[in-house]
Amino acid sequence: DTAVSQTPKYLVTQMGNDKSIKCEQNLGHDTMYWYKQDSKKFLKIMFSYNNKELIINETVPNRFSPKSPDKAHLNLHINSLELGDSAVYFCASSPAAGGGTGELFFGEGSRLTVL
Amino acid sequence: GENVEQHPSTLSVQEGDSAVIKCTYSDSASNYFPWYKQELGKGPQLIIDIRSNVGEKKDQRIAVTLNKTAKHFSLHITETQPEDSAVYFCASAQYGNKLVFGAGTILRVKS
Numbered sequence: 001d002t003a004v005s006q007t008p009k010y011l012v013t014q015m016g017n018d019k020s021i022k023c024e025q026n027l028g029h030d031t032m033y034w035y036k037q038d039s040k041k042f043l044k045i046m047f048s049y050n051n052k053e054l055i056i057n058e059t060v061p062n063r064f065s066p067k068s069p070d071k072a073h074l075n076l077h078i079n080s081l082e083l084g085d086s087a088v089y090f091c092a093s094s095p096a097a098g099g100g101t102g103e104l105f106f107g108e109g110s111r112l113t114v115l
Numbered sequence: 116g117e118n119v120e121q122h123p124s125t126l127s128v129q130e131g132d133s134a135v136i137k138c139t140y141s142d143s144a145s146n147y148f149p150w151y152k153q154e155l156g157k158g159p160q161l162i163i164d165i166r167s168n169v170g171e172k173k174d175q176r177i178a179v180t181l182n183k184t185a186k187h188f189s190l191h192i193t194e195t196q197p198e199d200s201a202v203y204f205c206a207s208a209q210y211g212n213k214l215v216f217g218a219g220t221i222l223r224v225k226s
Contacts, residue, residue, distance in 0.1 A: 004158070041202055043159070043216040056213050090158050103149070104214065106158030 003027050006091045006107040013081060014115055020077045021110045023091030031055075032074040033104070034066060035090040043090070049074055081114045088112070117142040121205050121217030130226045134192045138205035138217050141186065145207040148181060148188045149214070153202040162203075163190070195224045 006023040013019055025032060033056075034046040048056035049068040063079045078085060091107040118141040128134050140148075149164035165172045165179045165188065172179050176195075181188040188207075192199055205217040 041153075041219040041221075043204060043219070045213050048213065092158070103161045103164070104151075104159075106160065108156070108158050 004091055004093055004105050004107040006089075006110050008110060009108065010111050010113075012113045012115065015081055015083060017081050018077070018079045019081060019112070020075055021089055021091075021112075022073070022075045023107060024073050025091075025093040025105070026072065027093055027095075027105060029093040029095050029105070030071055031094045031096060032068065032071070033092040033094075034074065034076050035092060035106075037088040037090060037109070039087070047074075047076075078112075081112075083114050086112055086114045117145060117207060117209075117215040119205060119207050119215050119217040121220060123220060124218065125221045125223070127223045127225060128195050130195060130197060130224055132195055134190075134195050134199070134222055134224075136190045136203055136205070136220045136222070137187065138189070138207075139185075139187050140207040140215075142207070142209065143183075143186065144209050145186075146210055147208045147214075148179070149206050150177075150179060150190050151204045151206065151216075153204065153219075155201075159204055192222075195222075197224050197226050200224045 004025045031050045033048045046060050047066045051071050052068045065077045068074045088109040088111045090109050092104045094104050121138045146167035151159035152162045153159040176193045178191045203220045206214045208214045
């Protein structure tokens with residue numbers, strides 16, 4: 001059973017399009033995250049939700065909109081895609097808020113390529 | 116905010132040798148320091164972590180040391196094996212706050 005699963009694994013699209021990435025965790029965790037990993041492997045947090053409530057919102061363009069319908073799901077919608085949005089997006093979950101109190105469990109990533 | 120620097124960016128070792136990756140952090144209030152391993156095409160996975168109330172922690176071939184005074188912590192891998200080849204990330208956080216990751220180290224173990 002996959003603990004944190006995200007779909008799709010690969011996404012190739014044109015500039016200006018809108019796309020979504022979905023994430024689900026079956027670990028019973030209260031907190032979920034979206035991280036962006038650029039071409040240099042740098043991992044940067046974008047958003048964090050604790051029990052459906054937004055608790056971390058980094059300096060991310062407002063073209064990015066997360067949605068958490070319940071604590072097991074966190075989706076990421078991106079409007080008007082730009083070339084610079086090309087990256088691998090990781091969903092993660094943790095038992096407690098903030099990630100600083102224990103292990104983060106990552107999904108396998110969604111590679112977004114904007115042409 | 117917290118800043119984490121990680122060195123080296125790439126590291127090549129012969130199988131059986133030791134590998135050491137070093138990180139420094141800026142926020143003296145940080146008290147949680149995990150290390151993650153990312154294999155090709157996978158998400159990062161926690162391999163070991165340490166809290167500020169201890170100076171060293173070991174788990175089989177991997178160990179982490181922490182020097183709070185110097186705001187410095189290191190990952191040590193002994194008797195490296197080809198399957199240790201991956202990207203390693205250090206991170207730091209205060210209790211309940213977001214993790215801040217280092218830039219990563221690509222470790223290559225040559226057999």
